[in-house]
Amino acid sequence: MNERRIGWLKMLLEEARSLNKYDVGVTSERLARKLGVDPSSILKLNSNENLFVPLDFLRSLLKEVVDEVDPRFYPRDERVELEEALAKHLNVDHDQIVLGSGSDQIIELIVHAFLRRGDIVLSIAPTFAIYERATRTGGARYVPVPLREDFSLDVERMLRSVEIERARVLFICSPNNPTANQFPREAVREIVEGFNGLVVLDETYADFARYSTIDLTEEYENLIVLRTFSKVFGIAGLRLGYAVSSVDISSILRERFQMPYAVSSIALRMGIKLLRNVDFIKGRIETLREERAILIRRLKEIDGVQPFSSETNFVLMNLSSVSSDEAYRRLLNRGIIVRNIGRVLNLENCIRVTVAPRPMMERFIKSLRGIIETCV
Ligand SMILES: Cc1ncc(COP(=O)(O)O)c(C=O)c1O
Structure with missing residues (x-):
């Protein structure tokens, strides 16, 4: 390449590179490989996906779509x-x-x-x-x-x-x-x-x-x-x-x-x-709301965790006895991916977790409690 082209290209790339990266976090597959576990055991709670809609239900609709399209x-x-x-x-x-x-x-x-x-x-x-x-x-x-x-x-x-x-x-x-x-x-x-x-x-x-x-x-x-x-x-x-x-x-x-x-x-x-199928979906949202209330109540029982009320399918919480970096890292080691938010206004250490069906939330709560207990 001639020098003019190299200079031009460098400028183009530098300008584009000045934009912030959007990090969607570690993938379940990659984390599973790192931990040497089955990917299905990874709890993905960092992107507010909706796990209350049953996979069987979605797959059966998808099969119909595949036959029709x-x-x-x-x-x-x-x-x-x-x-x-x-x-x-x-x-x-x-x-x-x-x-x-x-x-x-x-x-x-x-x-x-x-x-x-x-x-x-x-x-x-x-x-x-x-x-x-x-x-x-x-x-x-x-x-x-x-x-x-x-x-x-x-x-x-x-x-x-x-x-x-x-x-x-x-x-x-x-x-x-x-x-x-x-x-x-x-x-x-x-x-x-x-x-x-x-x-x-x-x-x-x-x-x-x-x-x-x-x-x-x-x-x-x-x-x-x-x-x-x-x-x-x-x-x-x-x-x-x-x-x-x-x-x-x-x-x-x-x-x-x-x-x-x-x-x-x-x-x-x-x-x-x-x-x-909107009525069925509405039923699932009702269940999600109930589970969200239970999750928030359970989180309030843990010393050092301040969950905020939620009108979404996730819960934001502030941690006072462990940094959000540390909690995030330790949860990852246990196969749980949450969103490490860090600072929110004047609150230093926040994490965000997707509301998921009860057994998943039980596992998350138990892990978070364990992490906090070993950190204080
Ligand atoms: C506030 C907000 N807007 C938009 C989106 C993107 O949604 P979609 O999957 O429709 O692109 C998200 C995804 O997390 C979100 O949190």
Whole structure:
């Protein structure tokens, strides 16, 4: 390669490398190999997947899908069918829906559609790391506004932020990851009313909480609500998410920015089948809520563990007698993968754990208790 090309390439790579890495954590297979155990014995509690939806149930639906799908064709009819089924389920117009390969991909799509180099994006802190990553990837500037110490949304501070007039997009996650609380509907409304740009309200966990703000998309033209099949329906591996907004916004996203075949026929067909089984899924969510309450109660009994209340399928907890690094490492050694969050506002050592069926939670609680007892 000539020197000019080497220099150019170096600059391109350096600029791209300046973005933060998104670490999805160790894989179960890799950890199992390291520990010399069977992968099925690894407890994966770091990505808020939904283990309350039985694998047998999902596999039997998937088998039906496999028998019905003709993979030689691009997905077309199934996309329309899923949009219509979702519209009915959510009580919105099907034109308001944009499907994507997970809500992650829709976040990227929004950035791609509405942000230009140097633009400003407002958000909260702490929150889901992908907003910052997508913003920075798009060359825009990310400005986080901290939550209050009790994890509540500081609407006034947000709307008084010096960047508010120039910001084009504002991300809010409610219920928020990692703090697990849902912000009051009125607070969301105040933000949507007080902000001139687009408000993206990520409701990935809303099915585990008290309410949804999807209905507000009919009232406010600057609101986009994000939802996903990953958590509530238990199909994180198939990648299926969607946005609900005004028809103006959704048609721009769908017709001008989304790739025409962004979601596979398999995922689309699974989505249709899962919506037909929504009552069964609702039952599983009820069980999850009950198990979440039990988990929090049990964690409160351990000295040195302060779990926070949750309106999601995960629980955030602060550790006072062991660092989160140490707890994370020791849990890994026992074949349990949690999310090492570290600092959350003024709390030093936090970990986040997915709520899973009882036997798994028993194993997690026993291990955490053991670790804490040997550390004090
Ligand atoms: C707040 C939040 N938004 C979006 C996502 C991504 O969901 P999906 O699987 O639909 O891409 C996650 C995943 O953990 C999340 O926590």
